[in-house]
Amino acid sequence: MFNQLGVIGCGLMGGSFALALKRAGLVRRVIGYSKSPSTTELAKRLGVIDDAAESALLAVSGSDIVLLAVPVAATEATFKAIRHLVEPGVLFMDVGSTKRDVVDTARRVLKERIGAFVPAHPIAGKESAGVQHADASLYSGRQVILTPLPQTDPVLVQKATDVWSKIGAQVLKMSAENHDAAFAAVSHLPHLLAFAYFSAIVNQPAGRDFLSLAGPGFRDFTRIAASDPSVWRDILLANREEVLKQTARFRHSLDAIEHVIKAGNAQALEDLIRGAADGRSNWQIGGGRGPSAK
Amino acid sequence: MFNQLGVIGCGLMGGSFALALKRAGLVRRVIGYSKSPSTTELAKRLGVIDDAAESALLAVSGSDIVLLAVPVAATEATFKAIRHLVEPGVLFMDVGSTKRDVVDTARRVLKERIGAFVPAHPIAGKESAGVQHADASLYSGRQVILTPLPQTDPVLVQKATDVWSKIGAQVLKMSAENHDAAFAAVSHLPHLLAFAYFSAIVNQPAGRDFLSLAGPGFRDFTRIAASDPSVWRDILLANREEVLKQTARFRHSLDAIEHVIKAGNAQALEDLIRGAADGRSNWQIGGGRGPSAK
Known part of the structure; x- marks a missing residue:
């Protein structure tokens, strides 16, 4: 289905998404970036990602699906780092627990490129964080909320719905508000x-x-x-x-x-x-x- | 250890206490009273009690250990019903979740007979009430708080400590306050x-x-x-x-x-x-x- 997944933030959420897509045969290759090189190194050793990118922008380069799984406070900096490669037809999603702030940031930073961003909140987690706890089943049987904007590309909303559904999640759509x-x-x-x-x-x-x-x-x-x-x-x-x-x-x-x-x-x-x-x-x-x- | 246990209120708490004492070989005979005859009947059929008493007072008669396991609101009426048989040497306990109100009621109703009453609060329960859920292991591994008064017979406090310990509970003592x-x-x-x-x-x-x-x-x-x-x-x-x-x-x-x-x-x-x-x-x-x- 996808050629390359770019994961920005190789923690529990990003790592579990990568493993789930791999297990379901939904992606050929996973490239990952984390602020700390030791995290990316561990993710690679654990088979969560296939290759480490040296920057967030390089994790986007060549990817047709990108997951931002960084702490909420790092969202703006991440959007700024990748905005030049936010292009139509590539599916960008986040995993944040709040959506209005993420949408506002995306609007401000991505501007006319915002149509590629499908805001997502998977209702899943674990008490223990970190890529070492990443689990291909984390999203299975759980709800995922998508909060698309009027400008969001409906083709990408459908792709987002499909990918979450195929890894076992139940997808709901509502406004960020x-x-x-x-x-x-x-x-x-x-x-x-x-x-x-x-x-x-x-x-x-x-x-x-x-x-x-x-x-x-x-x-x-x-x-x-x-x-x-x-x-x-x-x-x-x-x-x-x-x-x-x-x-x-x-x-x-x-x-x-x-x-x-x-x-x-x-x-x-x-x-x-x-x-x-x-x-x-x-x-x-x-x-x-x-x-x-x- | 005891000859006869009188259970007043054959529900989850009273029934489980009876089963636990029976299983531990701590009592020869259990006599039970409940407001509703069908409850006592069921308790007898389930082997929780050996015989049904026709009144709270008759459940006390001949017993050397008595457990009041009635709703808090029925405590005063129960003490009144049995006070003439509250005698030194017989161990009386309750299972209420609050203790000052029970102690005040006991003081008022039992007067000089209060020495036989050892207020108790077993920290145990289940989401489902009723004698049909009574369980010999309900108190095993759980805490039981005793709140003896200055007038409480120390021999009975020791007996209370022993009986709860022998059915697997951890006994703590503190003031009702x-x-x-x-x-x-x-x-x-x-x-x-x-x-x-x-x-x-x-x-x-x-x-x-x-x-x-x-x-x-x-x-x-x-x-x-x-x-x-x-x-x-x-x-x-x-x-x-x-x-x-x-x-x-x-x-x-x-x-x-x-x-x-x-x-x-x-x-x-x-x-x-x-x-x-x-x-x-x-x-x-x-x-x-x-x-x-x-």
Whole structure:
């Protein structure tokens, strides 16, 4: 299907994409670039890439599909480094967890060349980063959100849809705005709350003692509090407008539950909890609008 | 070790305790009482109890160990029903998730007989309630907190420690006040936040659509939001003073993280997240003060 994949950023996400395309027989050759030469060297030794490029631009040269899998903060510099080779007919995608900021940057840097860029957010990851954890199955059974612009080449959107589908992902399309609003609600806010909650525990005098009594509920509730600090710093700042809308909604909900507790209103408290408990019982991953959604 | 165990409330907790004592050869006979005769009937058919008692008082009669495993709201009525048979030398325990309210009720109802009562909180449970889910291994490897009073008979505290230890639990002792403060922090607050968060999602216009995009982080973070509404209504109200202290601490922490996001202060945001992430990475269940604690 593709002649050459250029991977810019040979980490978990970029490396897994390369392995998945290789395994599915979707690409003849993979060329990779990473800021650190030792990463590219490791990626080559692991068979994730076939050759190392000496720059991001050289990873694009001769490629008909390019994946930008760099930290969000490096997106602008990467677009600038490659823009002269962003040409019609070559599929460019990213893997960022926020989309409005990436789209804005792409618009500003790529200008009239933006039609080749199909913004993508694969809902996949692992607790352990790095190319040594790259996995050909990382995207299998997971959702990938594409947020094409009016200027995006529809042929490339179709190619993007096909390549993700062929490596086992379910592709959804929406606007960058809707994407960021939805993920502020179901991903960014829970992370923010888990960080705030864990901080509140460890910053109180008896906090360390309390931790020795915590059980399985606590373990699951706080798992995401162990996420990568620099990644989440960037996500929460990049999507701050939507995130702050969600914290406002959450505060409203917290006020309501505190109010009925203070008032000792058992029935209202039970009703409030039941609304959440019923909703959660009927939800399941990847489907999730209730039992009928299957 | 014991001649007869009286179980008042033959549900998951009471039934599992009976099965565990039987399996460990710690009791000759188990007599059970439940408000609903069909429950006691089922418990007998499943071999959880040997005989059904027609009242709570009759379940106490002839027993040298008694477990009250009734909903928190039924504690007072149960103590009243059995108080005439609360005698020195017989070990009485409960399994409630809050302890100050139980101790206060016991003091008020049992009066000078309170020495026989050893308040207990086994940190164990299952998502599915009912005697049909009773499990002899439910308490194995789990913590049990005892909160004895100055008046509690030390011989009975030792017997309580022994019986929980012999069915595989790790026994800790602390005051009812410290217990309630600790569990407000590591259990009650996370439940309250999970209820509030899930409510905030489902009560917004696009909430149902957002849910279809939620992933594994959301799944784990919200698992406890599916907990039993009437149980959690009772816990949050019974421990409301400590719970509200914890929501105040949490709000302080939420304010701080929102403040740095609004200010766009990347370094302060990263530091705040890193404090939580490092703390959570070093925590593990049942040990948990960092890597050195094992």
